[in-house]
Amino acid sequence: MPGSFERYRAFGHRTVKGWVEPQTLDILRSLSEAQDIEGVDGAVAEIGVHHGKLFIGLQLLNHLGLPAVAVDVFDDQDLNVDQSGRGDLQRFELNVRRWGDWSSVVVRQDDSTHLTGRDLRELAEGPVRLFSVDGGHTEETVTADMRTAEQSIAPGGIVVADDVFNAEWPGVSVGTLRYLDGGGALVPFAIGFNKTYFTDEAHTSTYREVIRRVYGHGWRMAHKTTTFHQNDVEVLWPTPVTPRHVLRRSTLARKAYHAVTSGRPTR
Ligand SMILES: C[S@@+](CC[C@H](N)C(=O)[O-])C[C@H]1O[C@@H](n2cnc3c(N)ncnc32)[C@H](O)[C@@H]1O
Numbered sequence: 001m002p003g004s005f006e007r008y009r010a011f012g013h014r015t016v017k018g019w020v021e022p023q024t025l026d027i028l029r030s031l032s033e034a035q036d037i038e039g040v041d042g043a044v045a046e047i048g049v050h051h052g053k054l055f056i057g058l059q060l061l062n063h064l065g066l067p068a069v070a071v072d073v074f075d076d077q078d079l080n081v082d083q084s085g086r087g088d089l090q091r092f093e094l095n096v097r098r099w100g101d102w103s104s105v106v107v108r109q110d111d112s113t114h115l116t117g118r119d120l121r122e123l124a125e126g127p128v129r130l131f132s133v134d135g136g137h138t139e140e141t142v143t144a145d146m147r148t149a150e151q152s153i154a155p156g157g158i159v160v161a162d163d164v165f166n167a168e169w170p171g172v173s174v175g176t177l178r179y180l181d182g183g184g185a186l187v188p189f190a191i192g193f194n195k196t197y198f199t200d201e202a203h204t205s206t207y208r209e210v211i212r213r214v215y216g217h218g219w220r221m222a223h224k225t226t227t228f229h230q231n232d233v234e235v236l237w238p239t240p241v242t243p244r245h246v247l248r249r250s251t252l253a254r255k256a257y258h259a260v261t262s263g264r265p266t267r
Pocket residue numbers: 017018019020047048049050051052053054055071072073074079080081084085086087088110111112113134135136137141
């Protein structure tokens with residue numbers, strides 16, 4: 001029986017080892033809801049699943065009956081040339097069975113650079129709606145994986161790429177820029193919590209608007225609009241939640257403060 005996204009977001013994700021900030025799950029849920037409104041359909045897929053931490057979140061957002069494609073070298077760790085994570089098929093299956101739905105998972109144990117967009121579409125039985133690129137972290141692998149993702153997504157599909165701005169993995173930054181400079185059709189529209197989000201040109205403004213509306217005025221996330229590779233992007237990062245921060249953000253607390261300091265009573 002399929003699990004629940006809410007249950008996984010609330011506590012399940014904490015039990016799965018991997019590299020996903022919980023805010024990423026929130027952002028993906030908001031974007032997935034926007035895709036539903038836009039009528040974007042398709043499967044979900046991830047290159048580089050490790051123990052399934054993000055994959056399970058993607059799968060729980062998947063439309064009923066559609067495949068969830070998992071690509072990883074798993075036991076063939078000699079193909080993991082830069083030692084980015086360490087996929088474990090048994091652990092992955094256990095975690096998916098516990099929090100998600102194993103019956104819709106399509107596993108491809110392979111070096112992702114051997115795969116094309118067409119292979120991905122075959123595995124997914126059609127185009128992909130949400131695609132996570134988090135496999136090998138070398139320049140060459142990242143460029144190849146971004147191309148594969150581009151070739152396999154549906155119109156309005158979203159590619160979420162890991163570590164693009166992580167100083168530990170400069171190969172990912174260079175690989176992403178090479179992809180963009182080499183005629184990549186995907187356009188970045190948001191950055192936050194170690195993920196960078198891409199879609200096709202026609203959908204960037206819709207998804208940027210969603211990010212601004214849902215996260216632009218919150219307490220726990222700071223937001224600004226800036227540019228990345230000549231594209232406007234929404235950037236999100238965590239804000240510390242201290243008592244002073246809460247007071248500063250509260251209209252009531254601000255009114256009370258001004259009333260006290262000006263000697264007037266609050267209305
Ligand atoms: C950083 S981990 C992925 C983390 C995961 N997305 C999560 O949610 O925690 C990177 C994964 O990519 C896999 N990997 C490394 N090189 C790969 C390649 N060339 N092809 C496919 N998978 C690869 C590793 O085995 C590892 O499981």
